Amino acid sequence: MMAGLPGTGKSTIAHELAARLGGTVLDKDQIRAALFAPRDIAYSTEQDDFVMGVMLQVAQHIHKHDSTRHIFIDGRPFSRRYQLENVIARAKEMGADWRILECVCSEESARKRLQAGSAEHLAANRTFELYQELKAEFEPIALPKIVLDTDQPLEACGRVALRAIA
Numbered sequence: 001m002m003a004g005l006p007g008t009g010k011s012t013i014a015h016e017l018a019a020r021l022g023g024t025v026l027d028k029d030q031i032r033a034a035l036f037a038p039r040d041i042a043y044s045t046e047q048d049d050f051v052m053g054v055m056l057q058v059a060q061h062i063h064k065h066d067s068t069r070h071i072f073i074d075g076r077p078f079s080r081r082y083q084l085e086n087v088i089a090r091a092k093e094m095g096a097d098w099r100i101l102e103c104v105c106s107e108e109s110a111r112k113r114l115q116a117g118s119a120e121h122l123a124a125n126r127t128f129e130l131y132q133e134l135k136a137e138f139e140p141i142a143l144p145k146i147v148l149d150t151d152q153p154l155e156a157c158g159r160v161a162l163r164a165i166a
Contacts, residue, residue: 001072001073001078001084001087001098001099001100001101002014002072002073002074002075002101002103003076003077003078003084003100003101003102003103003141003145004077004078004102004103004104005077005079005104005110005131005134005135005138006077006110006114006126006127006130006131006134007105007109007110007111007113007114007126007128007131008103008104008105008109008110008113008150009103009105009113009148009150009157010074010075010101010103011025011027011074011075012150012154013101013103013148013150013154013157013158013161014027014072014074016154016157016158017070017072017158017161017162017165018070018072020158020162021070021162021165022069022070023069023070023071023072024062024069024070024071024072025072025074026055026058026059026071026072026073026074026075027074027075028048028051028052028055028074028075028076029075029121029122029123030075030122031051031054031055031058031075032047032051032122032123033122035051035054041124043123043124043125048076049083052073052076052083052086052087055073056073056086056087056090059071059073059090059094060090060093060094063094063096064094067095067096070165071096073087075123077134077138078100078141079134079137079138079139080139081139081141081142081143084100084141084143088143099145099146099164099165100141100143100144100145100146101145101146101148101161101164102141102145102146102147102148103148103150103157104147104148104149104150105149105150105151106151107131109150109151110128110131111128111131114126114127114128114131115128146160146161146164148160148161
């Protein structure tokens with residue numbers, strides 16, 4: 001699971017790791033866009049939970065046919081404990097290992113990334129204001145996790161994550 005606030009580098013790290021490991025990235029925003037017409041997209045907890053349910057079904061299907069493939073669950077901050085617990089419960093049902101990779105960076109880095117990438121990102125609500133809202137209500141992750149400081153070079157973050165995954 002790629003955890004962390006918007007703009008902290010979750011997607012960048014997920015795609016880097018998937019490329020290195022022959023894995024698959026399941027991106028909440030891409031799946032939402034495939035499931036819903038633009039007028040039906042709601043950035044609500046209810047819709048996020050629904051899309052995550054679909055993502056976990058896809059992960060289960062992939063795992064059933066290729067149990068060695070790494071699957072990266074991306075696109076959700078995992079700012080609530082229940083969100084992590086849902087993914088962990090599904091992984092256990094599948095007999096799959098799981099890891100939480102929490103991406104963190106300075107607030108200034110997040111601001112710059114969010115401003116620079118806002119035009120091409122699928123999620124219209126991905127703003128620095130959203131970052132601040134989620135930061136204020138983020139429940140610290142008390143489960144075992146690997147923290148990646150994405151202010152560090154991508155290569156360094158990748159090495160730390162690969163060691164944790166191995």
